[in-house]
Amino acid sequence: MDRTLLEQLMELTEEEKEILKGNQEVNREIYTGLTSNFVVQSEKLLNDDLIMIRKHPRYIHFPKHSHDFIEMNYVYHGTFEQQIGDQVISLEQGDILLLNQYVEHELKACNTEDIVINFIIHPAFFDSILPNIASGTIQTQMVHFLFNSMFDYNQQAEFLFYPLSGNDQISEMMDQLIQTMNGDSLFARSKIKFLMGLLLIELMEQQPQSQALSEEQKFLQTVFEYIEEEYKNANLEDLAKIVNQTSYGVSRKIKTLTNKNFKDLLQEKRLTMAKHSLLYSDLPIQTIAEEVGYENISYFYRIFKKKYGMTPKAYQSSMK
Structure with a gap:
């Protein structure tokens, strides 16, 4: 554990300062624009990115809620308790919990020493990572989780x-991820994707092998691989x-x-590149347009x- 990073994470956030002033109800405006069900929305947290991290606010109980993204909880220090359905899960330092966007859970208030890092991940983040880890005929629970989270019909x-x-x-891998995501390195986004890929592989080794991919999942794997490798000249006829x-x-x-057509998937990849x-x-922008197809x-x-x-x-000017 990086002690300097821990000291930084121990510092109070603005949200935690408000809680300690006596505001003991979750400020829903930070997390959702909905007025009925408590659904944490990715648009409130991700902005224009596909992945981000934030320290889970301490000192407050989070009522039952769901989210429209994949979430990963990592206990950097201390403990963390939450309830999913009838099951109470107690996490200790170093433990990781991955939840898809259909999970409803309730979070117990963290104490001062409890530092939990939330990874907010849009399912599209895994588009380029999944083909590289979903190889072979026998797959792990991790691969099934990602497939079902990205394209779950039920x-x-x-x-x-x-x-x-x-x-x-x-x-050590988590230290690198947190430091990279909090930094402003020119290659931060590429490094994050690389580190997340390594992390998923490491997590896959922690789980017993599971059933083989379904025919639908094998089909989607082929589609992803084709778009990833051939996005500049990809077309439906060649894929067929x-x-x-x-x-x-x-x-x-x-x-x-996927509830999207081939053109949608291809366009998403091209615009991302x-x-x-x-x-x-x-x-030049003309060259960039041609390079992506x-x-x-x-x-x-x-x-x-x-x-x-x-x-x-305008995007280039605003970001630079």
């Missing part, structure tokens, strides 16, 4: 608990040849499994603005 609540107290390798199905059949299956190039390269610069501008609310040039 919206089944699911969580994975890893009692890892004393695991120095995981502890790879899976030995008709273009219509592939299109319909993708829509059924374009956004990365706008931030971390000095290439768009020859029509006007069309690229139009879909980029629709997705992010500003033109590529």
Whole structure:
């Protein structure tokens, strides 16, 4: 454990200061715009990112709630207790709990020494990571969890608990992740994705092997791999040849499994790569558009603005 980092995490946040002043009800405006059910919304926390971390506020009981993202709780110091359904789960220092977006849970108030780090993760974050860890015919519970969280048709609540107290390798990896996500390194986003991939692999080794992927999951794995590797020139006809199905059949299956069509998935990948190039390269916007697969610069501008609310040039200027 990094003692300097622990000292930083022990400092009171603004939210914790308000709680200690006597505001003992969770300020829902921080977490949701809904007035009925308590659903923590990713748009309130993630902004334009796919992953972020925040220290769980101490001294306050969180009532039953759910969230529209994948959440990972990591106990950096102390303990953490929560209830999922009828099950009470007590986490100790070093333990990790992964919850999908269909879980409802209730969180007991943390004391001063209890430092819990919440990873807020949009399911799309795993689009490029999943194909690299979902290889072979026998898969782990982790892979099933990610597939079911990203494309779950019955919206089944699911969580994975890893009692890892004393695991120095995981502890060191978490230190790197937290420091990277709190820093402003030029390569922070790439490093975070790399470290998260390593972390998932380490967690996979902590679980017994489980059942093989379903045919639907194998199909989606192939789709992800194809888009990840061929996004510049990818097209539905080539994908159909790879899976030995008709273009219509592939299109319909993708829509059924993901609630998105092939064009949506491909466009999401291309725009993500374009956004990365706008931030971390000095290439002309015309070149960036062509590099990610768009020859029509006007069309690229139009879909980029629709997705992010500003033109590529405005986005580049605002972020730099």
